Amino acid sequence: MKTLFRTGRTALWVLAAGFLLAACGQDEAPQQAPQGGGQERPPHPVEVATMAPRDIALEKSYPSLLRSDDEVTLVARVTGTLEARHFEPGQLVAAGERLFTIEPDVYQAAVNQREADLQSARAELARAQRDAERFERLLNQNSVSRQQVDQARAELGVARAAVAQAEAALESAQIDLRHAEVTTPVAGMIGLSQVNVGNLVSNGTELATVTPLDPLEVRFQLPQRDAFELRRQLGEQPVESITAVLRVPSMDGGEASSLQGRLDFLGSRLDEATSTVQASATFSNPEARVLPGQFVRVSLEGLKRFDVLAVPEIAIGQGLMGPQVFVLDEESVARARTVQLGEVAGPWQIIRGGLEAGERVVVGNLAGVEPGTTIEPLPFDGDAEQLVEQSMQANAQQQGGLPQGSAPQQGGQSPQGEAADSGEPKQAEAGGDDAP
16 A cells, blocks of 8 residues: 555655646747747838928917006096096097096186286387387488497397297197196006095196006017027018917906907017017907906917927836937938927927937827837828827727726636636545545
8 A cells, every 4th residue: 555655655746747847838939930930020100201301380479467568547637626527437438539627717717817928029129129129220320329229139139039939828828728637648447536526626637547448458478489489480581470369367267258359469578587578569459358467378379480490299208317209210210319398388298309300200199109019000191180189089999998908818817717626626625535
C-alpha cells in the first residue's frame, strides 16, 4: 500500500506540472508570434492636412463698463429764483429743449437798460464826430488852434470807446437773459431735479443731469498683442470692416441680448501699468435696452491673422514636453512634434512654432494614433468645425459602447474561474482517495 500511495502521488505531481507547462506555453505563444513574422497592424486611417500659410478669422471679446461720454450736468449760470421746471424726471429730452426758468424778467430789464446806454453812447459819438470834423475845417482857415483840434479828436476817441463799452455790456446782459432759460445741449434721459422750484440758485448750482442713451460709447482695453495686430490689419483694410457687437447679460437668466456697432477709435499709446491700449466703439441704443454703468462684453468681428499655420483643435495632443502634433514622415509613419500654440480661432488652433509649410500633419481624431503608427492619410476638406463634431460623436459612441464590451470579458473569465475552483475539490478528492 505504501508503494501504491507514493506512485499515485508522484503521478499526480507529474500531471499537474504538465498542465502548468501547457498553460505557460499558451501565454507565451501570442507574445512570440510577432517575432516569428506574425501579422502586422494595418495602417490607421485618419485625416491628414499639408501645412500651408492661410488667413484665419478671429472673434475677440473684452470686458467693459458702459458709459456715456456726452452726459451733461446742468448748472445755473445766473443768480436768481428758480421759477419753473419744464420736464418730468426720467423723461427723454431733445437737444436745445428748455428745462428751467430763472427770473427772466430781471435779466430782460437789464438788457433794456444796456440798450438805452448803447443808444446814449452812440448819440455822444455822433456829436463828437461832428465837432471833430468842424474843427478840422476851421483849422484849415486858421480860425482855431491846433490844441482845440486835438481836444476834439480826443473826445471823438472817448465817444467811440463808450459805444464799444455799451455794446459789450448789452451783449453780456443778453447772455444772462439767455441763461435765465436753462436748456440742454444734448438729447437724452434727464434725472431728478437737484433744486426745487422757488429756491434761490446762484452761478454753479447743479440743477439736473442729462444722460444720452442713443448712441452709447463703450471704452475697453485691448491687450498689447491684440492692439498691434489690429493696427496692422487696419493699415490694410478700412475701419468699417471691423464690426463691434455688444453682448449684454440678461437680468432674468435668459438669453443675452446684443447690439451692433462700429469701432471708432484705437489708441496710439500703451498703458504702462496694464500693457493695454484703449479703444472705443459706438452702438445704437434706440429702445434704451442698456444703460450706462452696466458691465458688458464687447466682441470684435472681422479680425484676421494673416499668413499663419493652423490646425483643427482636435489635432493638438499633450506630450511630455508640452502640446504636440503628429507629423508624417516619407513612409506615412506618425512622429510626435512639440509645437508652440498661438490664438484659438473658433475650431482652429494657430501654431506659432514647431511646424513648417509643406509638412503633413494628422488633423483628425487622435484616438489610436501614437508615435510609430503607420497612417493611412484621408483627405481633409478644410472644414475644421465638422471634423471636430465628427470626432466628438465618434468618441461619444465609443464611450457608450464600453459597458457592453466589458460584459463579455467578465463573462469569459468566469469559466476559467470555475475551472480553477473546480480543480481544488478534484485535488482534495484525489488526495482523499489516496489517503486511505
